[in-house]
Amino acid sequence: MKDPKGFEILIRGTVQGVGFRPFVYNLASRLEINGTVTNTSDGVVVHAHAPGDRLSAFVEALEAEAPPLSRIVSLEHHEISEPSDVSGFTILASKTGDTACTAIPPDIALCSDCLAEMLDPKDHRHHYPFINCTNCGPRFSIVESIPYDRPKTSMKVFPMCGVCDEQYHDPTDRRFHAQPNACGDCGPQLSFHDNKGQLLPTDSPLTETSKALAADKILAIRGLGGFHLTVNGYSHQVVQTLRQRKGRPDKPLAVMMANLEVVKQHCHISEEEKQLLQSTAQPIVLLHKKDTFSLADNLAPQIDELGVMLPYTPFHHLLFQQPGCPDALVMTSGNVSGAPICTANDDAIQRLGKIADNFLLHNRDIVTRIDDSVARVTNSRQQIYRRARGYVPAPVEIPWKLPQVIGCGGGLKSTFCLGRENSAFLSQHIGDLFNLESYDFYLESIEHLQNVFQIEPEIAVCDQHPDYLSSHYASELDIPLYRVQHHHAHAVTVMAEHGISGPVLGVIMDGTGYGPDKTIWGGEILLADLTSYKRLAHLQQLRLPGGDAAAAQPWRMGLSALYSAFDGPCPDELLPQSLDRIPLEKRKVIHTMLDNGFNTPLSSSCGRLFDAAASILGVRQDISYEGQAAIELESLARRSMTSTWHHQIEDFCGRSEPFQLGKEGGKIEICSAEFVKLLAAAVQTGTSPEEAAMMFHFMLIGNLVDVVRHLAESTGVRQVVLAGGCMQNSLLLEGLFHALPPHNIEVYTGETLPINDGGISLGQTITGGLQHVSRNSHEGYQG
Template sequence: MAAAPCLDAHAVQRIRLDVVGAVQGVGFRPFVYRLATEEGLAGFVRNTGAGVTLEVEGCAEALERFQVRLRGDIRPPARIQRLDRCSLEPVRQGGFAIQSSDADGAPSACVLPDLAMCEECRAEVFDPANRRYRYPFTTCTHCGPRYSIIEGIPYDRARTVMRHFAMCPACRAEYTDPASRRFHAETNACPDCGPQLALCDAGRNVLSTRGDALEGAATALSEGRIVALKGLGGFQLLVDARNEAAVARLRERKRRLAKPFAVMAGSIDQALAIAYVSEQEREALMSSAAPIVLLRARGDSPGQLAPGIAPGNPNIGLMQPATPLHGLLLEALGFPVVATSGNRSGEPMAADDAEAFARLAGIADLFLTHDRPIVNPADDSVMRRIAEDMTVLRCARGLAPLVLADPQQDAAVLALGGHMKNAVALGRDGEIVLGPHIGDLAYVESRTAFVHSIARMQQLYGAEAAVTACDTHPDYHTTRLAESGGAAVCAVQHHQAHILSAMAENGISGPVLGVAWDGTGFGADGTVWGGEFLEVEGSGYRRLAHFLPFRLPGGEAAVKEPRRTALGVLHGVYGSALWDSDALRPLLDFGPGEWSMLRSMIDRGVNASVTSSAGRLFDAVAAILKLCQHASFDGEAAMAVEFAAESAAGVHRLPRPVVVSDGEMRCIDWRPMLAEAADACMAGIPAGEIAAGFHHWLADAILEIAWHTGFQQVVLSGGCFQNALLTELAMARLQEAGFEVYRNIRVPPNDGGLAVGQAACAARRMNEVTG
C-alpha cells in the first residue's frame, strides 16, 4: 500500500540519486518504482551510460525511508557500489515514472553476467496451466541472458539482440505492468513472439522446430548420439553421461584424450547421487552463475556415470541447468549428460550457427539451435572449494564480466593477459573489469575471439585505452599485438602480474611476500621462472628466492612428457652418475635411443632450457612416482600427484627444505627431497604417501622463506594454487605462524587472472610517474 502523500507543502523535498553498480538488467528500475510508489514519492528513474539516475520528491521522512530501503531491500544480483546524492528544488509534479534511457555521455555502467533460470521462471516453465509452459526462452528481470546479448549501454531491449523480437500484446502488457515480475524486463518473450528452437542435421537441414525439436534432441541423446546445443554463451556438446561408447566417441571426435568432461545433472538430487556436495558447493551449483563445480565423485553409485568421463580422476565437474532449454531437455531425459564446450580441444567454443556447423560438423550428429544471436560468447565458469572458499578457476558465463574495485585505475588501461587461459581486462574509473575466458592463443580461432573480446570490452565501456599492458614474454601473441598498437605499452613480468592480481582483488598495497608458482613464465634473466618468491609493492617487484633451477630436455616437449622433466631433475640430483645407474632407469619409461638423445641434450645444454618452475617440479615427481609419464592436457601430471596425495593412507616425510643464500638471493634446494622420493619409490613405499610428503615439503618451503624474508603479508598465486591440498597446507602453516595470507578467490589464480595483475601494474606505474 502506498504511503499517504505529504500534506505540508513546505516540507516537500526533492533529491537526485546517481547509482553505480550492478543496476542494469536486474530489475533495478522496477524495484525503484515500487519503493517510490509505496512511500508515496513522485519522480522518475532511468538508465544512463554510467548506471541509473533517479529523482524522488516527497516528505523528508519518506525520502529517508526510501533511501534506507533502496540499500536494504535490494535483491541480488543487483548491487549498489556507489550512490551520490544531491538536493534539488521540488517541481510539484505527481506520480512516479520509468523514463527512457539517457544514452548521452561515455558508457561506464556495469554490464551484468548472464543469469541462470530463477525459481519463479522454472515454476512457470513446468506448469501446464501457464502460457509459458515448456517455453525454453522464458526469462524475467531476475534471470536470463545479459552479457551474451548486449550490444551497447545503457541496457535496454533496443541495445540487445532482443530488438529482433517484437513483444506480443500479452508480453507488452507484462512489460508495462508495475505489479508484474516482468515490468521492464528487457528479455521478455513468450512462445508467440520470442526466439524459437530448430533441430538440424550436420548439413544445416532443419529436421523439426519448437517442441518437436526438443523432443528430437532428447531422443537422439537417449540413442547415444552427440548433440550440439546452443546455450547462453555458445554451443555445448552433449551426450549421455552413462553411455561409455558414446563418451568414447565424443573423445575421439573432439580429440580430447583424457581431460575430464563436465556433467550436467537435471536436479540437485541427481547431482547428490553422483558426487559429495557440501553446503557451500550446493550454493554455488544453485547460484545465478550456475558454474561447473569440481566435486568429489561418489564411489557408491555404479552406473551413474561412464568411466571415460574423468579417467583416473576422483573428482567430477558438475553443473545444473542454466536455462529453461537445459532444464526441459534434462527433464525429458531423466539422466545426466556430458556438457562440454562446443569446440575441438584448445579452441574457443563456437558461438554462432555458421561457426558451429563449420567447426562441429565432424563432431556432432545433430544441432539443437535457435534464432537468438549470441553477441558476446562466454564458456562455462569453473569453481572449486579451496580452504573453505569457493574459488574461481575459470571466469566466464555467469561470472564475467567481473568488476573489481581498484582506486588506482584512472586513465583507461587495456590488459591483454597471457598466452594460455587467456582473458582480457579493462581498467578505468576506479575499477578493473575482467572479461570472460577465451582460451589458448596458439589457435587461429582463439586469436579471432581474442580480438573480438578486446573490441567489445572497449566498445561496451566506451574506453579507448591510453596504455596497453601485456606480458614480458617477447614471443607471446599478446605481446606482439600490444607492440603493434598505437597505445603506450606496459610490459609486466608474468609472476609479478599473478601476485598483483591477488593484491588487487584483496585491496592490499604491500609490501608483500608474493609466492608465485606455476608451470611457465618468462623470467627477467631470460630463463623460465615458475617457483618464485617476490617482494611486491606498488608497481615494483624484487625476486627474493626461487627453486634451484634444473634443465628441461627438449624444452616445450618436456611439458607434454613429464618423464623428460624427471630426467632433468634426477640429473640435478645425481649428476653424470645418473647415466651409469641401472637402478634409476626403471623409474622412467625411455628406450635406449631416447636415453642417449636426452643425455646429449642435458650434457651439452642444447635444447634444454633452464627453469625454476614449481609446476615442472610437480611433473618430475609425477613421472618418478609413475603417476604420469606422458601428459595429454595441461596440469594432468600435477593433478595426478595431488590426487595420489589426497587418497594416501599416510605421509612419507621427506627431508626438510634446504635454503641456500647467495647474497640477497635465496635458493630452495630440492635435491635431498627428490633423492629421498626416488629412493622411497624404489623401496616400494606407496606413491600416494610420497606424494603427500611432497605436498608437506612444499608447504614447509613456503613457510621457511616467509620466516627468512619477514614480511607480515603473504600472497599465494599462480596455477599451482588451484591445488586444494597445497593451498590448504601452505595457508595453515603460515597462519599458525602468525602471517596474514591472501590469495585469489574471485579472480582465477591461473593465467586467466593475469590481465587483472597487468592492469593493476600499469595503473600504478602511471600514478607513480604523475606523482
C-alpha cells in the same frame, strides 16, 4: 535547517537488467515519493521530491532493499532546489551519454519463479524454453551496447506479443523491462537438425534430442553463450567416440546433472559446494567422486574429481524432463580442440558437423560468446578457476584510481582487462592464444567491451614475454606501453581482490613466466607492492631438455631432475622403474643434451617440478593437456590421505636440511631436485606410489613454509598472497593455509578472481595503470 524538497540520486554499479527501476518505482510509491527514474550510460538517475524525512528514508532503502541481482558500487545524492510539478512517480525512457559508467549484469541462471511458471500447465509460458524475467536469463551474451535496452540486444528482432508487451511496460510486473522477455507466440524457438544442418520436422525438438542422447548419439546444442557437445554421461562408448572425434583423449569432461539428488548419488558435496552449484552463476564445480560412482569411467580418467553443473537455462530443465533422457549429460565446449566455442548456427554446422550426429538449434543470436565458468571449494572457500558465464562482465572495484587502460593478459587461459577510475572489467575466458581463431576471438572481445563500456585506453600493459600474441597486440596499439613481470601480476591480482596495497610476500607457483634474467620463472617468492617487486627466493632451477617439449613429456623432466640431484645421470641401480622403461637411446639423448647444455633452458618452474615427480612415480610420461601430470599426481596423493594429514605437514616444517635451503646470488634457493632424489629412494625401498606422492607434497609445503617464515621475520612483512596455476592443487593450497597462520602470518588467495593466468590481466592493469599515474615505466625488479 530547511528540509530539502528534492534529491537527485545517481546509482552506479550493476543496476540495469536486474529489476532496479521497478524496484525504485515501487519503493517510491510505498513511501509516497514523487519523481522519476531512468537508465543512463552513467548509471540509474533518480529525481525524488518529498518531505525531508521521507527522502532520507528513501535513500537508505535504496541500498538496504536493493534487488538481489543488483550490485551498488556508489550512491551519490545532492539536493535540488527547483520546485517539482511532478505528481506520482514515473519511469522514463533510457538516456545515452558520452561515458558508460554502469555495468551490464552477467547471464543469470533460471530463477525459481520462472521455473515454476514454465512447469505450470495453466501458465502463458508453459514449457517455453526461453522463459526469463528481471531476475534471470541472458544478459551479457545478448547485449550490443548500453544503456541495456531491448533495441540494443539480439532480442530486437522479436516484436513482443500483446501479453508480453503489457508485462514489459507494467512497473509492478516481474518482467518490467526484462529485455529478453518473450513467450512461445513471439520469441525464439528451438529446432532439430541432422549433422548437415537439414531441418528435421518434429513436434518437439527436445523430445527428439532426448531420444538421440538415449541412443548414444552426439548432440551439438546451441546454448546461452555458445554450443555444447552433449552425450549420455553413463555411456563409456559414446564418451570415447566424442573424445576421438573431438581430439580430446584425456582431458576431463564436464557433466550436467538433472538435480542435486543426482549429484549426491555420484559425488561428495559439502554445504559450500552445494551453495556454489545453486548460486545465480551456477558454474561448473569440481567435486570428488564417490566410491559408488557409476557414470562412464572415462569422463575424468585417472583423477578423483568431476566437473559438475546443474541445469541453468529453461531448455536444460525441460530436456531432463523428457522421457528417457539420461539424468547426467556430458556438456563440453562446442569447439574443435584449441579453437573458441562456436556461437552461430551456420558456423557450428560447418565446424562441428564431423563431431555431432544431430544439432539442437535456436534462433536467438549470441552477440558475445561466453563459456561456462569453473569453480571449486578449497578450505571451505570458493575459488573461480575460469571466470566467464555468470560472473562476467561484473566489474572489479578497486581502491586505486586508474587511467583508461587495457591489460592484455598472457598466453595461456587468456583474458584481457579494461580499467577506468576505480573499476576494472575483466573479460570472459578467451583461451590459449596460440592460433588465429583464438586471436580473432580475443580481438572481437576487446572491441566489444571497449564499445560497451566506452573505454578508449590511453595506455596498454602486457607481459614481459616478447612472443605472446597479447604482447604483440599491445605493442601495435601506438599508445604508451608498460610491461609487467608475469608473477608480479599474479601477486597484484590477489592484492587487488583483497584491497591490499602491500608490501606482501607473494608465493607464486606456476608453470612458466618470463623472467627479466632471461630464464623461465615459475616457483617464486617475491616481496611485492602494487608497482614494484623484489625476488627473494625461488625453487632450484632445473634444465628443460628440449625446451617446450619438456612440458609435454614429463619423462624428460624426471631425467633432468635426477641428473641435477646426482650431478650427472642417475645411477642405474637407483633409476626408478618408471624411467627405466624409457628406451635407452632416448635417455642417452637427454643425458647428452644435459652434459652439453644444448637446448636445455633453465627454469625454476613449479609445474615442471610436479612433472618430474609424476614421471619418477610412474604417474604420467606424456601428457595430452596442460597440467595433466600434476593433476594426476595430486589424485594419487589423495589416496593415501588421512584425517590428520594437516598435522603431518608439521613433521616436514622447521627441519629443512642445508641441501634443501641454499643461498643463490643473495636469494634463497629451495633445492627441490633433492625432493625427486628422495622420491626415487623411497620407491626403491618399497614406499607405495600413493605415499610417495603425498610425501612430495609434504616436502614442498614444508620447505615453502620454512622460507616464508624466515622471510617474514627478516622483512617484517606478514601478509602473504598465494597465486599461480600450481596453487589450484588443493593439497598445496590447503597445506599452506593450515601451516602459515600459526606463525602470525596472514594468508590470502584468489576467491572471486582466477589465481591462474586467467587473472593476470587485472594485475597488469593495476600495476601499469599506477606506474603511468606516477609516470614510472620501470617495473621495479630488483635482483
